[in-house]
Amino acid sequence: MSKIEIPIYDPRPEIAALRDEIDAAIRRVVDSGRFILGPEVEAFEEEVADYLGVRHAVGLNSGTDALVIGLRVLGVGPGDEVITTPFTFFATAEAISLVGAKPVFVDIDPRTFNIDPELIPAALTERTRAIVPVHLYGQAADMDPILAIAKEHGLKVLEDTAQAFGGEYKGRKLGTLGDAGAFSFFPTKNLGGFGDGGLLATNDDEVAEMARMLRAHGAKKKYQNEILGYNSRLDALQAAVLRVKLRHVDAFNQARRELAHAYTARLDELAGVTPPHEAPYGVHVYHQYTVRVADGKRDVVAAGLAERGVGTMVYYPTPLHQLPVCDYAECTFPEAEQAAREVLSLPMSPHISVGQIERVVRKAEEFLVRL
Numbered sequence: 141m142s143k144i145e146i147p148i149y150d151p152r153p154e155i156a157a158l159r160d161e162i163d164a165a166i167r168r169v170v171d172s173g174r175f176i177l178g179p180e181v182e183a184f185e186e187e188v189a190d191y192l193g194v195r196h197a198v199g200l201n202s203g204t205d206a207l208v209i210g211l212r213v214l215g216v217g218p219g220d221e222v223i224t225t226p227f228t229f230f231a232t233a234e235a236i237s238l239v240g241a242k243p244v245f246v247d248i249d250p251r252t253f254n255i256d257p258e259l260i261p262a263a264l265t266e267r268t269r270a271i272v273p274v275h276l277y278g279q280a281a282d283m284d285p286i287l288a289i290a291k292e293h294g295l296k297v298l299e300d301t302a303q304a305f306g307g308e309y310k311g312r313k314l315g316t317l318g319d320a321g322a323f324s325f326f327p328t329k330n331l332g333g334f335g336d337g338g339l340l341a342t343n344d345d346e347v348a349e350m351a352r353m354l355r356a357h358g359a360k361k362k363y364q365n366e367i368l369g370y371n372s373r374l375d376a377l378q379a380a381v382l383r384v385k386l387r388h389v390d391a392f393n394q395a396r397r398e399l400a401h402a403y404t405a406r407l408d409e410l411a412g413v414t415p416p417h418e419a420p421y422g423v424h425v426y427h428q429y430t431v432r433v434a435d436g437k438r439d440v441v442a443a444g445l446a447e448r449g450v451g452t453m454v455y456y457p458t459p460l461h462q463l464p465v466c467d468y469a470e471c472t473f474p475e476a477e478q479a480a481r482e483v484l485s486l487p488m489s490p491h492i493s494v495g496q497i498e499r500v501v502r503k504a505e506e507f508l509v510r511l
Protein backbone atom coordinates (compact mmCIF):
# COMPACT_ATOMS: atom_id res chain seq x y z
CA MET A 141 0.00 0.00 0.00
CA SER A 142 1.19 3.51 -0.76
CA LYS A 143 2.13 6.03 1.88
CA ILE A 144 -0.68 8.02 3.49
CA GLU A 145 -0.18 11.58 2.30
CA ILE A 146 -3.33 13.07 3.84
CA PRO A 147 -4.13 11.22 7.09
CA ILE A 148 -7.63 11.21 8.56
CA TYR A 149 -6.25 13.19 11.49
CA ASP A 150 -2.83 14.68 12.16
CA PRO A 151 -2.11 16.31 15.54
CA ARG A 152 1.25 17.79 14.55
CA PRO A 153 0.26 21.03 12.76
CA GLU A 154 -1.90 22.08 15.71
CA ILE A 155 0.91 21.38 18.17
CA ALA A 156 3.34 23.30 15.96
CA ALA A 157 0.97 26.28 15.81
CA LEU A 158 0.62 26.39 19.62
CA ARG A 159 4.11 25.19 20.50
CA ASP A 160 5.31 28.19 22.55
CA GLU A 161 2.09 28.47 24.55
CA ILE A 162 2.06 24.74 25.26
CA ASP A 163 5.72 24.61 26.26
CA ALA A 164 5.17 27.50 28.68
CA ALA A 165 2.09 25.82 30.18
CA ILE A 166 3.87 22.51 30.69
CA ARG A 167 6.88 24.24 32.21
CA ARG A 168 4.55 26.07 34.64
CA VAL A 169 3.10 22.76 35.87
CA VAL A 170 6.49 21.06 36.15
CA ASP A 171 7.82 24.01 38.15
CA SER A 172 4.74 24.00 40.41
CA GLY A 173 5.23 20.39 41.51
CA ARG A 174 1.41 19.97 41.65
CA PHE A 175 0.32 17.25 39.27
CA ILE A 176 -3.16 16.04 40.27
CA LEU A 177 -6.10 18.47 40.54
CA GLY A 178 -4.84 21.67 42.23
CA PRO A 179 -4.88 25.26 40.92
CA GLU A 180 -4.27 24.37 37.26
CA VAL A 181 -7.30 22.04 37.15
CA GLU A 182 -9.42 24.54 39.10
CA ALA A 183 -8.53 27.30 36.64
CA PHE A 184 -9.39 25.03 33.71
CA GLU A 185 -12.70 24.09 35.30
CA GLU A 186 -13.59 27.75 35.77
CA GLU A 187 -12.64 28.63 32.22
CA VAL A 188 -14.65 25.74 30.75
CA ALA A 189 -17.68 26.59 32.91
CA ASP A 190 -17.42 30.16 31.65
CA TYR A 191 -17.05 29.06 28.05
CA LEU A 192 -20.03 26.72 28.23
CA GLY A 193 -22.16 29.12 30.28
CA VAL A 194 -22.74 26.55 33.01
CA ARG A 195 -22.38 26.71 36.81
CA HIS A 196 -20.03 23.77 37.31
CA ALA A 197 -17.36 21.91 35.39
CA VAL A 198 -15.75 18.91 37.09
CA GLY A 199 -12.48 17.65 35.59
CA LEU A 200 -12.22 13.87 35.32
CA ASN A 201 -9.97 11.13 33.99
CA SER A 202 -11.76 10.43 30.71
CA GLY A 203 -14.99 10.83 28.79
CA THR A 204 -15.93 7.29 29.75
CA ASP A 205 -15.57 8.19 33.44
CA ALA A 206 -17.60 11.35 32.83
CA LEU A 207 -20.43 9.13 31.54
CA VAL A 208 -20.14 6.63 34.43
CA ILE A 209 -19.93 9.34 37.09
CA GLY A 210 -22.63 11.39 35.34
CA LEU A 211 -25.02 8.43 35.40
CA ARG A 212 -24.27 7.69 39.04
CA VAL A 213 -24.77 11.27 40.20
CA LEU A 214 -28.08 11.38 38.33
CA GLY A 215 -29.18 8.37 40.35
CA VAL A 216 -28.98 5.69 37.65
CA GLY A 217 -28.20 2.23 38.98
CA PRO A 218 -29.04 -1.48 38.96
CA GLY A 219 -32.49 -2.30 37.58
CA ASP A 220 -32.79 0.95 35.65
CA GLU A 221 -33.12 1.28 31.91
CA VAL A 222 -31.36 4.04 30.00
CA ILE A 223 -32.37 5.05 26.50
CA THR A 224 -29.57 5.75 24.04
CA THR A 225 -28.47 5.33 20.44
CA PRO A 226 -26.96 2.14 18.99
CA PHE A 227 -24.86 4.24 16.60
CA THR A 228 -22.09 5.62 18.80
CA PHE A 229 -18.76 4.70 20.33
CA PHE A 230 -18.99 1.70 22.65
CA ALA A 231 -18.25 3.77 25.78
CA THR A 232 -21.75 5.29 25.74
CA ALA A 233 -23.45 1.94 26.36
CA GLU A 234 -20.53 0.53 28.33
CA ALA A 235 -20.96 3.30 30.94
CA ILE A 236 -24.66 2.50 31.27
CA SER A 237 -23.87 -1.17 31.85
CA LEU A 238 -21.01 -0.38 34.25
CA VAL A 239 -23.40 1.39 36.65
CA GLY A 240 -25.62 -1.70 36.58
CA ALA A 241 -28.32 -0.32 34.28
CA LYS A 242 -29.51 -1.64 30.93
CA PRO A 243 -28.98 0.27 27.68
CA VAL A 244 -32.21 0.41 25.67
CA PHE A 245 -31.44 1.37 22.11
CA VAL A 246 -33.56 3.62 19.93
CA ASP A 247 -32.85 3.93 16.20
CA ILE A 248 -31.35 7.04 14.63
CA ASP A 249 -32.53 9.79 12.33
CA PRO A 250 -30.74 8.89 9.08
CA ARG A 251 -30.03 12.55 8.28
CA THR A 252 -28.14 13.44 11.48
CA PHE A 253 -27.07 9.94 12.63
CA ASN A 254 -28.41 10.92 16.07
CA ILE A 255 -31.17 9.32 18.16
CA ASP A 256 -34.61 9.86 16.62
CA PRO A 257 -36.78 11.50 19.32
CA GLU A 258 -39.98 10.29 17.65
CA LEU A 259 -39.01 6.70 18.40
CA ILE A 260 -38.28 7.25 22.09
CA PRO A 261 -41.82 7.02 23.51
CA ALA A 262 -42.23 3.42 22.26
CA ALA A 263 -39.08 2.42 24.17
CA LEU A 264 -40.17 3.79 27.56
CA THR A 265 -41.03 1.38 30.36
CA GLU A 266 -41.61 1.89 34.07
CA ARG A 267 -37.94 1.14 34.62
CA THR A 268 -36.71 3.90 32.29
CA ARG A 269 -34.63 6.28 34.34
CA ALA A 270 -32.63 8.41 31.91
CA ILE A 271 -31.87 9.30 28.30
CA VAL A 272 -28.31 9.60 26.99
CA PRO A 273 -28.36 11.41 23.64
CA VAL A 274 -25.04 11.49 21.77
CA HIS A 275 -24.03 14.51 19.67
CA LEU A 276 -22.33 12.36 17.06
CA TYR A 277 -19.60 13.71 14.76
CA GLY A 278 -20.01 17.17 16.39
CA GLN A 279 -23.68 17.71 15.54
CA ALA A 280 -26.45 18.19 18.11
CA ALA A 281 -29.11 15.58 18.70
CA ASP A 282 -32.55 17.20 18.48
CA MET A 283 -32.72 18.18 22.15
CA ASP A 284 -36.09 19.96 22.51
CA PRO A 285 -38.27 16.87 21.96
CA ILE A 286 -35.84 14.77 24.04
CA LEU A 287 -36.05 17.22 26.95
CA ALA A 288 -39.85 17.36 26.61
CA ILE A 289 -40.13 13.56 26.84
CA ALA A 290 -37.77 13.54 29.83
CA LYS A 291 -39.79 16.20 31.60
CA GLU A 292 -43.09 14.46 30.96
CA HIS A 293 -41.80 11.13 32.32
CA GLY A 294 -39.49 12.38 35.07
CA LEU A 295 -36.31 11.15 33.36
CA LYS A 296 -32.76 12.47 33.67
CA VAL A 297 -30.82 13.55 30.59
CA LEU A 298 -27.05 13.06 30.32
CA GLU A 299 -25.60 14.41 27.07
CA ASP A 300 -22.67 12.48 25.60
CA THR A 301 -20.80 15.51 24.29
CA ALA A 302 -17.48 13.70 23.73
CA GLN A 303 -17.47 14.60 20.03
CA ALA A 304 -19.03 18.04 20.19
CA PHE A 305 -17.09 20.47 22.38
CA GLY A 306 -18.19 23.97 21.31
CA GLY A 307 -21.15 22.74 19.26
CA GLU A 308 -24.54 24.37 19.78
CA TYR A 309 -28.26 23.68 19.80
CA LYS A 310 -30.51 26.71 19.29
CA GLY A 311 -27.83 29.07 20.58
CA ARG A 312 -26.90 27.00 23.63
CA LYS A 313 -23.68 25.07 24.05
CA LEU A 314 -24.00 21.28 23.85
CA GLY A 315 -23.52 19.51 27.15
CA THR A 316 -25.46 22.23 29.03
CA LEU A 317 -29.03 21.42 27.97
CA GLY A 318 -29.68 18.27 29.97
CA ASP A 319 -29.09 17.57 33.67
CA ALA A 320 -25.40 17.07 32.93
CA GLY A 321 -23.02 16.87 29.98
CA ALA A 322 -20.12 14.42 29.64
CA PHE A 323 -17.05 15.58 27.72
CA SER A 324 -13.90 13.78 26.55
CA PHE A 325 -10.48 15.33 26.01
CA PHE A 326 -9.03 12.28 24.24
CA PRO A 327 -6.30 13.72 21.97
CA THR A 328 -8.32 13.48 18.74
CA LYS A 329 -11.43 15.27 20.07
CA ASN A 330 -12.17 18.89 19.13
CA LEU A 331 -10.69 19.93 22.48
CA GLY A 332 -8.01 17.30 23.03
CA GLY A 333 -5.24 16.94 25.60
CA PHE A 334 -1.97 15.01 25.48
CA GLY A 335 -3.50 11.98 27.16
CA ASP A 336 -6.82 10.91 28.63
CA GLY A 337 -9.13 13.47 30.21
CA GLY A 338 -12.80 14.22 30.65
CA LEU A 339 -15.27 16.54 32.32
CA LEU A 340 -18.80 16.69 33.65
CA ALA A 341 -20.71 19.97 33.18
CA THR A 342 -23.87 20.77 35.13
CA ASN A 343 -25.97 23.60 36.50
CA ASP A 344 -26.95 21.51 39.53
CA ASP A 345 -24.91 22.20 42.68
CA GLU A 346 -25.59 18.78 44.19
CA VAL A 347 -24.72 16.91 41.01
CA ALA A 348 -21.40 18.78 40.87
CA GLU A 349 -20.62 18.10 44.52
CA MET A 350 -21.38 14.39 44.11
CA ALA A 351 -19.21 14.23 40.98
CA ARG A 352 -16.33 15.84 42.90
CA MET A 353 -16.74 13.21 45.61
CA LEU A 354 -16.93 10.30 43.19
CA ARG A 355 -13.77 11.33 41.33
CA ALA A 356 -11.83 11.22 44.62
CA HIS A 357 -12.82 7.85 46.09
CA GLY A 358 -16.16 9.06 47.39
CA ALA A 359 -14.64 11.49 49.88
CA LYS A 360 -15.44 15.18 50.35
CA LYS A 361 -12.67 15.40 52.90
CA LYS A 362 -9.51 13.37 52.47
CA TYR A 363 -9.72 10.00 54.28
CA GLN A 364 -13.40 10.56 55.14
CA ASN A 365 -14.80 8.28 52.43
CA GLU A 366 -18.59 8.37 52.42
CA ILE A 367 -19.44 6.31 49.33
CA LEU A 368 -17.64 4.04 46.87
CA GLY A 369 -16.09 6.18 44.18
CA TYR A 370 -13.25 6.10 41.70
CA ASN A 371 -9.82 7.50 41.08
CA SER A 372 -10.89 9.80 38.26
CA ARG A 373 -9.09 13.08 38.76
CA LEU A 374 -7.93 15.26 35.90
CA ASP A 375 -4.19 15.89 36.05
CA ALA A 376 -2.56 19.30 35.96
CA LEU A 377 -0.52 18.70 32.80
CA GLN A 378 -3.67 17.90 30.83
CA ALA A 379 -5.46 20.90 32.34
CA ALA A 380 -2.59 23.22 31.39
CA VAL A 381 -2.52 21.97 27.79
CA LEU A 382 -6.32 22.14 27.59
CA ARG A 383 -6.32 25.73 28.89
CA VAL A 384 -4.10 26.71 25.96
CA LYS A 385 -6.28 24.88 23.45
CA LEU A 386 -9.51 26.22 24.93
CA ARG A 387 -8.40 29.72 23.90
CA HIS A 388 -8.28 28.55 20.29
CA VAL A 389 -11.16 26.10 20.16
CA ASP A 390 -13.65 28.50 18.56
CA ALA A 391 -11.21 29.37 15.78
CA PHE A 392 -10.43 25.67 15.28
CA ASN A 393 -14.11 24.73 15.17
CA GLN A 394 -14.74 27.53 12.70
CA ALA A 395 -11.89 26.21 10.53
CA ARG A 396 -13.47 22.73 10.65
CA ARG A 397 -16.79 24.18 9.52
CA GLU A 398 -15.23 26.04 6.61
CA LEU A 399 -13.38 22.92 5.47
CA ALA A 400 -16.57 20.89 5.80
CA HIS A 401 -18.43 23.37 3.64
CA ALA A 402 -15.64 23.24 1.06
CA TYR A 403 -15.93 19.42 0.99
CA THR A 404 -19.71 19.56 0.72
CA ALA A 405 -19.69 22.10 -2.12
CA ARG A 406 -17.52 19.71 -4.15
CA LEU A 407 -19.04 16.40 -3.09
CA ASP A 408 -22.59 17.54 -3.74
CA GLU A 409 -21.89 17.02 -7.44
CA LEU A 410 -20.52 13.52 -7.02
CA ALA A 411 -23.01 10.71 -7.67
CA GLY A 412 -23.17 7.98 -5.05
CA VAL A 413 -21.76 10.16 -2.24
CA THR A 414 -24.03 11.98 0.21
CA PRO A 415 -22.38 14.79 2.18
CA PRO A 416 -23.41 15.31 5.81
CA HIS A 417 -26.68 17.10 6.53
CA GLU A 418 -26.50 20.15 8.76
CA ALA A 419 -29.62 20.34 10.90
CA PRO A 420 -30.93 23.93 10.96
CA TYR A 421 -31.20 23.98 14.76
CA GLY A 422 -27.53 23.92 15.63
CA VAL A 423 -23.88 24.62 14.99
CA HIS A 424 -22.14 21.48 13.75
CA VAL A 425 -18.46 21.46 14.82
CA TYR A 426 -17.41 18.61 12.53
CA HIS A 427 -15.46 16.38 14.87
CA GLN A 428 -15.78 14.11 11.85
CA TYR A 429 -16.68 14.91 8.27
CA THR A 430 -18.73 11.83 7.48
CA VAL A 431 -20.33 11.03 4.14
CA ARG A 432 -22.52 8.16 3.06
CA VAL A 433 -21.47 5.96 0.17
CA ALA A 434 -24.44 4.00 -1.12
CA ASP A 435 -24.87 0.65 -2.90
CA GLY A 436 -22.26 -1.32 -0.96
CA LYS A 437 -19.40 0.71 -2.42
CA ARG A 438 -18.15 2.24 0.82
CA ASP A 439 -15.30 -0.20 1.36
CA VAL A 440 -14.21 0.06 -2.27
CA VAL A 441 -14.08 3.84 -1.96
CA ALA A 442 -12.11 3.61 1.30
CA ALA A 443 -9.60 1.22 -0.30
CA GLY A 444 -9.34 3.38 -3.43
CA LEU A 445 -8.61 6.47 -1.37
CA ALA A 446 -6.04 4.60 0.73
CA GLU A 447 -4.25 3.54 -2.47
CA ARG A 448 -4.10 7.19 -3.43
CA GLY A 449 -2.65 8.25 -0.08
CA VAL A 450 -5.85 9.45 1.62
CA GLY A 451 -6.71 8.14 5.08
CA THR A 452 -10.34 7.44 5.96
CA MET A 453 -12.13 5.73 8.83
CA VAL A 454 -15.46 4.05 9.45
CA TYR A 455 -17.09 5.38 12.63
CA TYR A 456 -18.65 2.90 13.42
CA PRO A 457 -18.63 -0.38 11.48
CA THR A 458 -20.87 -2.25 13.95
CA PRO A 459 -23.91 -0.79 15.72
CA LEU A 460 -23.73 -1.51 19.43
CA HIS A 461 -26.65 -3.97 19.48
CA GLN A 462 -24.66 -6.22 17.11
CA LEU A 463 -21.43 -6.28 19.14
CA PRO A 464 -20.41 -9.60 20.68
CA VAL A 465 -20.42 -8.10 24.18
CA CYS A 466 -24.05 -6.99 23.84
CA ASP A 467 -26.99 -9.35 23.99
CA TYR A 468 -29.60 -7.88 21.69
CA ALA A 469 -30.05 -10.69 19.20
CA GLU A 470 -33.77 -9.97 19.04
CA CYS A 471 -33.28 -6.29 18.18
CA THR A 472 -32.94 -4.62 14.84
CA PHE A 473 -32.35 -0.96 14.16
CA PRO A 474 -32.44 -0.59 10.38
CA GLU A 475 -31.22 3.01 10.18
CA ALA A 476 -28.24 2.39 12.44
CA GLU A 477 -27.42 -0.79 10.50
CA GLN A 478 -27.59 1.00 7.16
CA ALA A 479 -25.47 3.88 8.49
CA ALA A 480 -22.83 1.40 9.69
CA ARG A 481 -22.67 0.00 6.12
CA GLU A 482 -22.49 3.41 4.42
CA VAL A 483 -20.56 5.91 6.54
CA LEU A 484 -17.05 7.02 5.69
CA SER A 485 -15.18 9.76 7.52
CA LEU A 486 -12.74 11.82 5.44
CA PRO A 487 -9.63 13.69 6.63
CA MET A 488 -10.67 16.50 8.97
CA SER A 489 -8.72 18.73 11.33
CA PRO A 490 -8.48 22.51 11.69
CA HIS A 491 -5.13 22.60 9.94
CA ILE A 492 -5.99 20.80 6.73
CA SER A 493 -5.89 23.18 3.78
CA VAL A 494 -8.67 23.70 1.26
CA GLY A 495 -6.08 22.55 -1.31
CA GLN A 496 -5.74 19.20 0.47
CA ILE A 497 -9.51 18.82 0.51
CA GLU A 498 -9.58 19.54 -3.20
CA ARG A 499 -7.01 16.75 -3.66
CA VAL A 500 -9.10 14.30 -1.61
CA VAL A 501 -12.18 15.06 -3.70
CA ARG A 502 -10.27 14.74 -6.99
CA LYS A 503 -8.86 11.39 -5.95
CA ALA A 504 -12.35 10.21 -5.06
CA GLU A 505 -13.64 11.43 -8.42
CA GLU A 506 -10.84 9.61 -10.27
CA PHE A 507 -12.21 6.20 -9.51
CA LEU A 508 -15.81 6.86 -8.49
CA VAL A 509 -16.73 7.54 -12.12
CA ARG A 510 -15.43 4.08 -13.01
CA LEU A 511 -17.37 2.20 -10.30
Ligand SMILES: *Cc1c(COP(=O)(O)O)cnc(C)c1O
Nearest residue numbers: 202203204229231232302324326
Ligand atom coordinates in the same frame (compact mmCIF):
# COMPACT_ATOMS: atom_id res chain seq x y z
C1 LIG B 1 -14.51 9.42 22.77
C2 LIG B 1 -15.90 9.08 23.15
C3 LIG B 1 -16.23 8.63 24.45
C4 LIG B 1 -15.21 8.23 25.47
O1 LIG B 1 -14.28 9.20 25.80
P1 LIG B 1 -12.86 8.73 26.40
O2 LIG B 1 -12.27 10.02 26.86
O3 LIG B 1 -12.10 8.11 25.29
O4 LIG B 1 -13.12 7.80 27.52
C5 LIG B 1 -17.57 8.45 24.74
N1 LIG B 1 -18.52 8.68 23.85
C6 LIG B 1 -18.26 9.09 22.59
C7 LIG B 1 -19.38 9.32 21.64
C8 LIG B 1 -16.93 9.28 22.20
O5 LIG B 1 -16.67 9.67 20.94
